Every structure is written in C-alpha cells, then in structure tokens.
Amino acid sequence: MTTLVKIAALSVAVLVVSSCAKVPEVELENAKKAVEELKAVEANRYMAAEFNAIQDSLNAANVAIETEKSRFFLVRNYDAPKSKLVNVVTIAEELKAKNEEKKAQVREEAQQNIEAVNQLIAENKDLLKKAPRGKEGKAALEAIQSDIATIEASVNEVNTLISNGDYLTAKDKSAALKAKAESIKEELNQAIAKTKKRK
Amino acid sequence: MRFQTIISLKKALTSVGAFFRFTKDKPKPRKIALLFTLVSLVLILSPIWVFSFFSEKSPQEKIESARKLIAKAGELEAQVYAPKEYEQAKSFWNKAMKEWKTGNENSVLYKNFGSASVFADNAISKAEQAIQKAKTEKKKCVDEYTSKITELKKNAKFLERAFSEFPLPTDQRKQFTKYVLKIQEAEAAYQRNDILSALKILNSVENSLKLVKLSISKTLDEYFYDYEKWISFDAEMKRLSAQENQICLVVDKYDKICRVYKNGSVYKEFPVELGPNWMGVKKRRGDKATPEGKYFVTMKKSGKSTIYYKSLVINYPNQEDVQRFERAKRNGEIPANATIGNLIAIHGEGGKGINWTEGCVALENKHMDILFQLCPIGTPVAIVGSLKPLKQILVEE
Numbered sequence: 001m002t003t004l005v006k007i008a009a010l011s012v013a014v015l016v017v018s019s020c021a022k023v024p025e026v027e028l029e030n031a032k033k034a035v036e037e038l039k040a041v042e043a044n045r046y047m048a049a050e051f052n053a054i055q056d057s058l059n060a061a062n063v064a065i066e067t068e069k070s071r072f073f074l075v076r077n078y079d080a081p082k083s084k085l086v087n088v089v090t091i092a093e094e095l096k097a098k099n100e101e102k103k104a105q106v107r108e109e110a111q112q113n114i115e116a117v118n119q120l121i122a123e124n125k126d127l128l129k130k131a132p133r134g135k136e137g138k139a140a141l142e143a144i145q146s147d148i149a150t151i152e153a154s155v156n157e158v159n160t161l162i163s164n165g166d167y168l169t170a171k172d173k174s175a176a177l178k179a180k181a182e183s184i185k186e187e188l189n190q191a192i193a194k195t196k197k198r199k
Numbered sequence: 200m201r202f203q204t205i206i207s208l209k210k211a212l213t214s215v216g217a218f219f220r221f222t223k224d225k226p227k228p229r230k231i232a233l234l235f236t237l238v239s240l241v242l243i244l245s246p247i248w249v250f251s252f253f254s255e256k257s258p259q260e261k262i263e264s265a266r267k268l269i270a271k272a273g274e275l276e277a278q279v280y281a282p283k284e285y286e287q288a289k290s291f292w293n294k295a296m297k298e299w300k301t302g303n304e305n306s307v308l309y310k311n312f313g314s315a316s317v318f319a320d321n322a323i324s325k326a327e328q329a330i331q332k333a334k335t336e337k338k339k340c341v342d343e344y345t346s347k348i349t350e351l352k353k354n355a356k357f358l359e360r361a362f363s364e365f366p367l368p369t370d371q372r373k374q375f376t377k378y379v380l381k382i383q384e385a386e387a388a389y390q391r392n393d394i395l396s397a398l399k400i401l402n403s404v405e406n407s408l409k410l411v412k413l414s415i416s417k418t419l420d421e422y423f424y425d426y427e428k429w430i431s432f433d434a435e436m437k438r439l440s441a442q443e444n445q446i447c448l449v450v451d452k453y454d455k456i457c458r459v460y461k462n463g464s465v466y467k468e469f470p471v472e473l474g475p476n477w478m479g480v481k482k483r484r485g486d487k488a489t490p491e492g493k494y495f496v497t498m499k500k501s502g503k504s505t506i507y508y509k510s511l512v513i514n515y516p517n518q519e520d521v522q523r524f525e526r527a528k529r530n531g532e533i534p535a536n537a538t539i540g541n542l543i544a545i546h547g548e549g550g551k552g553i554n555w556t557e558g559c560v561a562l563e564n565k566h567m568d569i570l571f572q573l574c575p576i577g578t579p580v581a582i583v584g585s586l587k588p589l590k591q592i593l594v595e596e
Binding site: 048049052053055056059060062063066067069070140142143146147150151154168169171172173175176177179180187191 | 296377
C-alpha cells in the first residue's frame with residue numbers, strides 16, 4: 001500500500017509540474033533576432049510601414065506570452081503566441097528579401113540616373129562646341145560650362161553615396177542632376193536652333 | 200429543469216459515495232491511492248486557484264492598449280514627427296512588460312503588477328501624445344514645405360528667367376544652379392514621403408536663394424529705373440516720324456528689335472544683335488555695351504569704307520554720354536585712363552544668333568539693305584533698354 005501511495009504522490013507531483021506549459025523561448029529569441037536583422041538592413045528606411053507592423057507583431061506575441069503566464073498554470077497555453085512568433089520570423093524573412101529587392105531597385109535607379117547624367121554631360125559638351133560661342137556670348141557660355149562642371153562634381157558625390165549604401169539620397173540627388181542636365185541640353189538645343197534659323 | 204439537475208447531482212454523489220464506501224472488509228489499496236491522489240490535487244490546487252483568482256489582476260488590458268496605441272503612433276510616423284514622445288511611450292511600454300514579466304515569475308502570493316500598471320498608463324499617455332503630435336507636426340511640416348517650395352520655385356523661376364534674359368553676373372548663376380539642384384532634390388525627397396529631409400534641404404538654400412534674388416532684383420530694378428524715359432523716347436520717335444514725315448528708329452535692346460517708324464506708325468521691325476554686355480549704358484570703350492540715349496545718323500558707310508557690309512554711324516558719344524563718362528571717371532567707376540569710345544553704328548553682318556558686337560547694333564545684310572535705303576543722314580535714332588516693363592518680362596512664359 002505504501003508503494004501505491006508513493007506512486008500516487010509522485011503522479012500528483014508529475015501532473016502538477018507537467019501541467020506548466022513551456023514558454024516558447026527559442027521562438028521568441030528567433031523572432032527578436034529576425035526583427036533586429038531587418039533593422040540592420042535598413043528595412044525601417046526602405047519599408048517603414050512593414051517594419052513597424054512586424055515590430056508590433058513581435059510586441060503582440062510578447063503580450064500574449066505574458067498573458068498566458070498570468071493565467072492559472074494548469075490552463076496556460078502558449079500555442080497561439082508560439083504561432084505568432086513563428087509567423088514573425090517567416091514574415092521577417094520575406095520582408096528581408098523584399099527589402100533587398102527594393103534597395104537594389106533604388107540603387108539601380110540611382111545608377112541609371114547617373115548613367116543618363118553622364119551621357120547628357122557628354123552630349124551637352126558636344127552641343128557647347130556647336131553652339132555659337134554660347135547662347136549670349138562668352139559669359140553665357142561660361143555659365144553653361146560652369147553648370148556642367150557643377151553637375152559633374154555632383155555625380156562624384158552621388159557615386160560616393162551609392163558606395164556608402166545611401167541609395168535613397170543618391171536617387172534624389174541623381175534625379176535632380178538628370179533634370180538639370182536635361183534642361184541645359186534643351187537650352188543649348190534651342191540656342192543652336194535659333195542660330196540655324198537665322199542663318 | 201432545476202429539479203432534474205438536482206436529481207442528477209444526487210445520483211452522481213451517490214455513485215461516488217458508493218465507490219469510496221468503506222466496507223467491513225479492508226479498503227482496497229487502489230481505491231485508497233486514487234482517493235489520496237484526488238484529495239492531494241484538490242488540496243494543492245484549490246488554494247493556488249483561490250489565490251490566483253483573488254490575487255492582483257494582470258495589467259494585460261492596459262499593456263495591450265498601450266501596444267496598440269504605439270503601433271498606431273508608428274503608422275502615423277511618430278518616430279519622425281514626435282520622436283521624443285514615441286520613444287518615451289516605447290520605453291514605458293518596455294518597462295511595463297518587464298515589470299509584468301517579473302510579476303508573473305513571482306509566486307501567486309507575491310504577484311504585484313502595480314508598477315507594470317503605472318508604466319502601462321504612462322505608455323498609453325505618451326503614445327496618445329505621440330499620435331496627436333505626429334498628426335499636427337506632419338501637417339505643419341507639409342504646410343511649411345508647401346509654402347517654402349512654392350516661394351523658392353517662384354524665386355527660382357524669376358532667376359531662371361532673369362539669367363536667361365539678361366547678361367547677369369556668372370558667379371551668381373553658378374550659385375543659382377546649385378540651389379536649383381537642391382530644390383529638385385528636396386522635391387524628390389518629398390515625393391518619397393521624407394518630408395523632414397525635404398524641409399532640411401529647402402532650409403539650407405532658402406536664405407541664399409533669397410539673397411541672390413534680392414541682388415538680381417536690385418540690378419534689374421536699377422536698370423529699369425529708366426523705363427519711363429525709354430517709353431518717352433519711343434513716343435518721341437513715333438511723334439517725330441508723324442510730324443516731320445521722316446523715318447525714325449528705335450532700338451529695343453531687350454527685345455533685340457530695330458523698330459522703324461514712318462508717318463507715326465511702325466513701318467518695319469528687324470531683329471538685331473548687340474554687344475554681349477548690352478544691359479546698361481555704355482561707360483567706356485571696350486566694355487562691349489551698347490549705348491542708350493537719343494542719337495541721329497551722322498554718316499552712312501558702304502563698300503570698302505566699312506567691314507560690316509553697310510553702316511549707319513550715330514553720334515555716340517552725345518553730350519549726355521560725355522557727362523556720364525566724366526562723372527564715372529571722377530567717381531572711380533572706370534579706370535582713369537579709360538576712353539569713351541566712338542564709331543557706334545547700326546551695321547550689317549548680323550544674324551549670328553548671339554550678341555557679339557563691341558557695342559554696335561548689327562542687322563542681317565538683307566535687312567541692312569532696306570534700312571540703309573530708308574535712313575538718310577540725320578535720321579533720329581533712340582536706343583532704349585526695353586519697351587516692356589520688367590514685371591512683364593519676368594512673368595512671361
């Protein structure tokens with residue numbers, strides 16, 4: 001009988017202990033790490049809304065874990081927070097890939113702008129030769145040359161930004177340079193056309 | 200219904216009683232063990248459950264509300280427009296979570312969520328502030344950006360037109376190009392919703408651009424100070440042509456036009472080219488400026504006597520030009536050894552598409568042929584800065 005009572009006592013102890021569901025620590029750590037990695041690749045800059053959403057999902061999972069911890073230990077269930085955490089990791093991985101795509105796209109756009117600017121600079125230099133000593137004489141010619149020089153100097157600045165990985169600023173600057181180079185081309189073409197018309 | 204439930208309970212209790220009923224025989228060990236287990240469980244769990252039930256409630260609701268508010272603040276870009284409040288809200292929330300976690304780790308008897316609750320309340324308050332501030336600040340920034348970009352673009356358009364229409368200082372144009380690039384950069388930043396960066400860029404050029412505009416405006420205003428005089432010259436030429444029945448010429452330097460008046464109306468107009476520094480009066484020889492004032496044709500040259508096909512030489516310098524030259528020399532505006540220049544003419548060999556002369560007025564040869572035939576010696580010539588007011592020039596598309 002003593003043996004049976006001992007077994008019963010042990011069973012009670014085991015039942016009590018085993019009733020405590022396990023906190024999904026590993027999943028929580030993985031999710032935190034995934035969100036930190038997203039931040040490290042500047043997802044908060046390139047995909048700010050998505051980054052905020054995933055950060056909130058992690059917070060929600062944390063709240064869910066603590067909510068379960070607050071409950072009577074026999075009724076705790078970590079399945080839902082665990083599932084949320086797994087989901088955070090999955091979404092974070094997807095976002096990371098999308099973020100890389102977006103960064104690559106922005107970098108590509110900046111590089112394309114710069115290529116276009118370089119081409120426009122070359123074209124503008126050729127047009128300058130064809131222009132009748134500038135649109136309004138030597139001073140105007142010098143002014144246009146100076147504009148081209150400003151653009152050339154800024155191209156180097158944009159290239160440095162691209163090398164440093166600041167693609168968004170590089171894209172903004174390169175777009176501005178492209179617009180200016182295009183306006184110079186138009187200005188020169190108009191001046192040349194005016195001369196031809198008069199001839 | 201209630202009666203049936205009471206009967207069912209009675210039956211159940213009878214069955215349990217029967218199961219554990221002690222007989223005269225020795226109790227069976229299995230039954231004792233089961234009874235022991237059940238009693239133990241009830242004894243252990245009941246107080247825990249009772250304590251749990253009556254112990255302090257978790258701050259879950261408050262913390263969850265704070266989380267949702269922080270998420271909303273994030274959606275409204277509070278990290279950008281209300282960073283202080285947003286960070287404080289997050290910090291309070293993290294503290295609330297930490298306190299909650301610590302509370303949860305304590306035994307039922309020692310659970311205390313007071314601090315967690317206070318932190319959660321603070322997080323809610325700060326998140327609400329962040330939301331409110333983010334909304335107002337973003338609107339404020341958008342309004343500020345809109346107002347600044349409108350003003351700067353207006354200034355840029357003014358300067359662009361001024362630089363394209365008038366021979367203005369090149370160093371100012373160089374600066375202007377840099378500012379234009381900055382404005383375009385700001386617009387690109389704004390388009391990708393980076394309003395703060397856009398504003399920062401605009402702020403960096405705002406004052407400098409204003410200064411360039413002020414300087415250019417001053418130069419142009421000074422030049423157009425004589426506008427009324429120019430208009431009166433034009434009216435005088437028109438009147439003269441009618442009264443004296445003679446050809447009168449008006450050279451409009453801005454429009455690059457030589458207007459021929461005959462019998463009080465415009466008879467012909469020819470495009471002209473001037474000196475590169477055509478804006479302003481001629482001060483001395485070599486300044487490549489075309490003089491302004493009232494003159495008349497003093498000499499007609501053609502063939503070998505001129506290298507410019509045909510020429511109508513005018514009486515530059517007139518009395519007024521001489522006085523101006525002497526004054527400029529006295530004031531040190533021009534070097535002491537400067538000379539006033541002469542032989543300013545309306546001549547041929549124009550049509551180059553640029554302002555290239557040393558200060559003369561050049562026409563295409565075919566136009567010069569007509570003009571040469573029309574104008575005898577003594578033909579009145581007025582050279583004016585512009586027949587259009589400055590305002591009209593700078594707003595024209």
